[in-house]
Amino acid sequence: MHCHRIACIIGVFYFLLFIAVTWISSVKTVPGTLQVISILFFVSVPIVIIAIIAFISTSRVELPTTAKVELLKQTIIQRPAVSTELWDVVAAHMNDYLCASGVTSFPLYYYDGNDCHDHFKSLFLDSNAPSPAELPSEISDNQHDSNIRNDPNRDIRPIVDEAVKVYDQSVKDYWRQQLGEASSQLSEYPGQN
Structure with missing residues (x-):
């Protein structure tokens, strides 16, 4: 890590x-x-x-809201899916951003793209609270208020939801492309119909 x-x-x-x-x-x-x-x-x-x-x-210095927003924006821009190379780009940009904004003086907050990807998932996917549209209609106002209060990203929920949606779609697109390439390679082998 x-x-x-x-x-x-x-x-x-x-x-x-x-x-x-x-x-x-x-x-x-x-x-x-x-x-x-x-x-x-x-x-x-x-x-x-x-x-x-x-x-x-x-231990990891907790990102301030502005840095979380920057990470989300980079995820939307790069659409890295599970590509280590694209997550490396996001990590490099975030390291520059975090040093320039004074969040950390250490130039390698993210060691590499995998570290950045893991941190993105832990911040926004593992604890991704459901959006109001995803909540069942029979949920009480008290339960809804409790969900909102307990959401660590409630102040930036719209951009979190958008970035997670873009991330999920980029992952689906990535695997769809991988499956297509694998299928086309399968048809190249003799004896396959």
């Missing part, structure tokens, strides 16, 4: 580890103390790395 962040932190951690071990070995110690310190240190390394990975994989 956030491989670049994990790699950077692990690299810094090992650099500090190297400095610490070098310093400890250069200090005069009781003969067995250095071995005990080394064992404790190297046993703790995997635990610290696992903790860092767990922290990084669950």
